Amino acid sequence: MNALRELQQGFARSVNGDTDEVYAQTVCDAGLSGARRLGIYQHGVAIGFRDALGGVFEVIKKLVGDDYFAHVAESYIQTHPSTSGNVHDFGENFPEYLETFQGLETLPYLPDVARLEWAYHSAFHSPMGEMLNISKLAQVPESQQNQLTLLLSPACYLLRSNFPVLRIWQVNQDDYEGDELVDLEEGGVELAIVREGKQIAFHSLSPGAFAMLEAISFGETFNVSCEAALNIDPDCDVGEILQDAVMNRIVGGFSVKGKA
Amino acid sequence: MALLGKNPEMTIPPRAGIGLRAEHFDDILEHRPDIGWVEAHSENYFGLGATSLNNNGGSKPFEYLERVRHLYPVSLHGVGLSVGSTDPLNQQHLKNLKHLIDRIEPGLVSEHLSWGSVNDRYFNDLLPMPYTEESLDHMVQRINEVQEFLGRQILIENVSSYLEYKVSTIPEWEFVTELSQRAGCAVLLDVNNVYVNAMNHGFNAERFIESIPVESVKEIHLAGHTVKEIDGGVIRLDTHDHLVCDEVWELYRLAVNRFGAVPAMIEWDKDLPKLDVLVAEANRADAIRESQLPVSRTGKLTSEVGRERIA
Numbered sequence: 001m002n003a004l005r006e007l008q009q010g011f012a013r014s015v016n017g018d019t020d021e022v023y024a025q026t027v028c029d030a031g032l033s034g035a036r037r038l039g040i041y042q043h044g045v046a047i048g049f050r051d052a053l054g055g056v057f058e059v060i061k062k063l064v065g066d067d068y069f070a071h072v073a074e075s076y077i078q079t080h081p082s083t084s085g086n087v088h089d090f091g092e093n094f095p096e097y098l099e100t101f102q103g104l105e106t107l108p109y110l111p112d113v114a115r116l117e118w119a120y121h122s123a124f125h126s127p128m129g130e131m132l133n134i135s136k137l138a139q140v141p142e143s144q145q146n147q148l149t150l151l152l153s154p155a156c157y158l159l160r161s162n163f164p165v166l167r168i169w170q171v172n173q174d175d176y177e178g179d180e181l182v183d184l185e186e187g188g189v190e191l192a193i194v195r196e197g198k199q200i201a202f203h204s205l206s207p208g209a210f211a212m213l214e215a216i217s218f219g220e221t222f223n224v225s226c227e228a229a230l231n232i233d234p235d236c237d238v239g240e241i242l243q244d245a246v247m248n249r250i251v252g253g254f255s256v257k258g259k260a
Numbered sequence: 261m262a263l264l265g266k267n268p269e270m271t272i273p274p275r276a277g278i279g280l281r282a283e284h285f286d287d288i289l290e291h292r293p294d295i296g297w298v299e300a301h302s303e304n305y306f307g308l309g310a311t312s313l314n315n316n317g318g319s320k321p322f323e324y325l326e327r328v329r330h331l332y333p334v335s336l337h338g339v340g341l342s343v344g345s346t347d348p349l350n351q352q353h354l355k356n357l358k359h360l361i362d363r364i365e366p367g368l369v370s371e372h373l374s375w376g377s378v379n380d381r382y383f384n385d386l387l388p389m390p391y392t393e394e395s396l397d398h399m400v401q402r403i404n405e406v407q408e409f410l411g412r413q414i415l416i417e418n419v420s421s422y423l424e425y426k427v428s429t430i431p432e433w434e435f436v437t438e439l440s441q442r443a444g445c446a447v448l449l450d451v452n453n454v455y456v457n458a459m460n461h462g463f464n465a466e467r468f469i470e471s472i473p474v475e476s477v478k479e480i481h482l483a484g485h486t487v488k489e490i491d492g493g494v495i496r497l498d499t500h501d502h503l504v505c506d507e508v509w510e511l512y513r514l515a516v517n518r519f520g521a522v523p524a525m526i527e528w529d530k531d532l533p534k535l536d537v538l539v540a541e542a543n544r545a546d547a548i549r550e551s552q553l554p555v556s557r558t559g560k561l562t563s564e565v566g567r568e569r570i571a
């Protein structure tokens with residue numbers, strides 16, 4: 001398998017953009033040189049990934065323009081090669097990448113907008129999960145309550161930002177009608193992004209609710225999660241937060257001592 | 261509309277279907293066009309969460325596929341398994357595929373005679389294999405592994421290519437034939453890819469089709485491609501963004517005569533037109549098949565039965 005493996009590795013180098021003249025010699029040049037033929041693949045692969053990123057990060061593309069987006073995408077593809085045969089997995093690190101990308105310093109909200117788009121994409125490709133059965137939850141004996149852990153729904157993603165990223169996302173939707181101005185000073189958001197049937201819903205959370213759900217997402221017990229909420233907002237009603245979270249399919253299950 | 265319950269045994273009827281694309285989900289469910297079946301790209305429906313069968317949920321695309329599945333027979337067509345790669349087979353990808361198969365119970369499962377990754381780096385493209393004995397042995401072993409894991413036969417599709425390797429010693433059509441015979445897989449004959457390669461590499465497309473064993477072909481693909489000029493030369497790219505061209509329809513006629521009533525489908529992936537355009541292409545394929553073969557109404561009947569389940 002050595003020759004085949006070497007052939008594939010050489011092809012990979014060529015597709016990555018390092019013109020490998022020696023490798024190009026292994027390709028027939030009937031009418032078109034081996035290097036040009038490899039270039040067709042290089043171009044096709046780059047376009048494929050750029051379009052995949054563009055499909056997920058549509059708002060980012062709108063905000064920076066098609067050409068600049070292509071430039072950022074090309075650089076991302078080079079530094080963060082795909083590790084999955086499922087192209088829908090591609091782009092997970094794009095938000096972080098935008099944080100350090102030279103030239104985007106004047107748009108500090110971009111990474112969080114990208115996080116929101118990735119959460120939207122992920123929620124779309126996740127199962128909704130079951131509705132949490134409240135009466136079953138109520139049956140957990142008091143003696144076990146300190147081992148109770150709540151679970152977020154598989155299609156729920158939490159996002160905190162110092163920027164009004166939901167407004168930015170909304171005004172950049174194709175079907176948006178209304179005031180297109182976003183005041184960057186209007187403050188941040190704490191969101192749960194959840195799939196609800198055909199729709200992806202955005203729930204704005206209170207600081208206490210966000211703290212509680214964030215603790216849950218970290219795998220903390222119910223008790224610790226409630227404390228997290230009360231630390232942020234001593235007056236918050238954790239029972240109500242839980243109820244809303246269940247209704248909105250943010251919390252979708254629980255376990256006691258690891259038992260579902 | 262009650263859509264629960266075990267899926268009935270499904271076979272893909274020997275008539276034309278279309279590729280199922282997200283843009284057409286609502287249209288298909290609402291208008292239920294007269295097509296024989298649909299083909300879904302497996303990876304688009306991998307979002308099943310934990311691989312436990314107790315969890316009956318799925319991603320939003322999966323929920324659509326489940327509903328479509330009750331209206332039409334479904335075939336699952338993979339693009340990312342990287343069958344020809346010299347990396348170990350991606351076990352997670354295989355598991356995801358198996359899980360999807362268990363849930364959808366498709367009539368056919370197919371992948372490509374290509375590779376798409378090496379050193380764990382994926383190109384998400386269908387890259388050409390060299391046609392050597394080593395490459396053939398490798399593909400045979402890999403397809404065996406996939407079929408064993410999935411517990412079923414798969415179909416392997418010939419791909420379009422824009423280059424030939426100097427090391428290749430076996431004509432593509434012989435490679436396809438040998439592969440299907442040695443691995444026990446079926447052939448998904450993409451007539452457009454045959455044409456594209458014949459033009460790109462200067463062989464006779466008819467010879468390709470005539471040398472594939474009759475019984476090995478279980479599905480045919482039809483698609484449109486793009487003619488591009490580079491450095492004064494012409495190359496054909498498998499873009500799936502056009503109507504099927506006349507030359508490919510002619511080859512399809514030849515294929516029908518050789519392979520008989522085999523399910524065919526229209527692939528369209530970029531610059532998607534309205535659903536009607538795809539349905540019209542599928543109808544054209546049906547008309548050609550019917551004009552070439554005297555009796556082949558069984559496909560229609562299968563599809564009628566599919567409809568009645570819902571009514």
Ligand SMILES: [Fe+2]
Pocket residue numbers: 417450481483527
């Ligand atoms: Fe195809």
